[in-house]
Amino acid sequence: xxxxxxxxxxxxxxxxxxxxxxxxxxxxxxxxxxxxxxxEDVCTHDGGELAGGDVEGCQVIxxxxxxxxxxxxxxxxxxxxxxxxxxxxxxxxxxxxxxSDEPTG
Numbered sequence: 457x458x459x460x461x462x463x464x465x466x467x468x469x470x471x472x473x474x475x476x477x478x479x480x481x482x483x484x485x486x487x488x489x490x491x492x493x494x495x496e497d498v499c500t501h502d503g504g505e506l507a508g509g510d511v512e513g514c515q516v517i518x519x520x521x522x523x524x525x526x527x528x529x530x531x532x533x534x535x536x537x538x539x540x541x542x543x544x545x546x547x548x549x550x551x552x553x554x555x556s557d558e559p560t561g
Contacts, residue, residue, distance in 0.1 A: 493527035
């Protein structure tokens, strides 16, 4: 597994996710308290981006149709989405938030 730098810890603020692009994915990285979560930045309902949605606790709300996803597991929590989104491991190394290049869930 490879790791990609997202941004310095101080730059990733709650409510302001960062999106990075790998060869295979657009990955939205969220800060919730002192934790970091990364999910594919694509709603499984209609393919819209999730990074522009509101975050409530550990849930991101799709800004297009209101589907909710669990940032920890990727599970679709409310219609109109029924399929989970891929999640990615995160870590902090030398003050930089990093994300894995392979989905975990």
